[in-house]
Amino acid sequence: MTPTSYQTIFEITQKGFTWWFAFAGFIPGIVGLALLYWRKRHEASGRIKYLSYFFPAFTLIWLFGVTIPMWRGYERVNAAYRSGNFSIVEGPVEDFRPMPPQGHTCESFRVQTATFCYGDNIISAGFNNDTQHGGPIRAEMQVRIAYVGDNILRIEAM
Numbered sequence: 001m002t003p004t005s006y007q008t009i010f011e012i013t014q015k016g017f018t019w020w021f022a023f024a025g026f027i028p029g030i031v032g033l034a035l036l037y038w039r040k041r042h043e044a045s046g047r048i049k050y051l052s053y054f055f056p057a058f059t060l061i062w063l064f065g066v067t068i069p070m071w072r073g074y075e076r077v078n079a080a081y082r083s084g085n086f087s088i089v090e091g092p093v094e095d096f097r098p099m100p101p102q103g104h105t106c107e108s109f110r111v112q113t114a115t116f117c118y119g120d121n122i123i124s125a126g127f128n129n130d131t132q133h134g135g136p137i138r139a140e141m142q143v144r145i146a147y148v149g150d151n152i153l154r155i156e157a158m
Contacts, residue, residue, distance in 0.1 A: 006144050006156035009136045010127045012081050017074050021123050025062025028055040070123070077125040081153045086146045089114040096139035099130035106130075109137060111145055116152060126151030 032055025039052050080086050089111045099107040099119055106117040107130040118128040120135075126147070129135035136157065137143075146154040 004158050006158055008154060008156050010129070010152070010155040012078060012126060012151075012153040015125075015127075017071065017125075018123050022067040022070055025066060026059055028062075029059025032056040032059070070125075074125040077148055077151045077153065080148045081146070086148045086153055087114070088144060088146050090144040091142070093137060093139055093141045093143055096137065099132040099135075101132065107132075107135070107137070109139075111143060114145070114147065116145070116147070117150070118152065124151060126153055127155060 032052055035048055035052035035055065039048055091111045094110045095115075096109040097107065099105070106119040106122060108115065108117040110116070118124060118126070119130045120128060120133045122128055131137065136155070142158040144156040145152055
């Protein structure tokens, strides 16, 4: 009888920061700056004046309220993985609830006492690839998962 070994199917070091989401809030800022530039050269209505200030203000709020906290969370999770400061759970995937076709909830499962909830529609520093988008998790699968809080850092499967 040959011993079975785990194969790594996800590792946090393979996943980069979610730049597209972080920078989405900068689009209104660019529009606002364009409106400011346009407004200086043309007669502008009150709505244009309002938007030319609102959009850049929104971008600053996005930067400090979304982008910076996302980056700090991403760095915190990666630092925990690099330093080995995470929990590990091992066993079969139980109570697996795949992402429904509508995609309006999270996919979830349990291994021993640890429950995980994730989805492609959820911005996360860790694993978030649900089965509707080709994710690898299946019911009764034998796994070993490294995690910090809600973030899955590594998934190994037999």
